[in-house]
Amino acid sequence: MIIMERNSLKFTTLFGIALIVIGLLLELGGIFYHPGSLESAETVFTGAIAISVGHAFYGLDSLPLSLALTAISSIGIGYYVFVQTTGWLWTIIATIAFFAFIVALFQLRGSIRHRHGTW
Structure with missing residues (x-):
């Protein structure tokens, strides 16, 4: 007989899901x-x-979902900058800079390099 342990959700996980939604x-x-x-x-x-x-x-382990959430938030920042400046150049720079900042902050670079062979 196999007994499966039930993983309880942590507060930080539920808080993260709530904030994402x-x-x-x-x-x-x-x-x-x-x-x-x-x-x-x-x-x-x-x-x-x-x-x-x-x-x-x-704290996502899924690389595609992490990149998708980062891209969505970066596009949101880009939209904000575009409405403020109405300049495409600043919009593109802000979007790319925010995306790069979040990727570096969450250390996705190591995960991308590690999982690159499975793409």
Whole structure:
């Protein structure tokens, strides 16, 4: 007879999931609430930060999901910068810089190199 242990969810895991869901809802709602306005940009920015913080608390082992969450939050930052400056150059620079910062912060570079052979 095989006895399986039940893994209990930690507070940090639940907090991370909650922040990711709230961040995604804020980003989606912000995009459709007066698109291009300052309120929309601030809501999307808040959602992007919530996703990033939730990502940090959740501690994902899935590389594709980690990169997807990082890309979504980076696009949110890019949207905020675009509404503020209306310049594509600053938008692209901010999006790439935020993505690189988050990747370096979560040390995904080592994970990408380690799992590169399985792609």
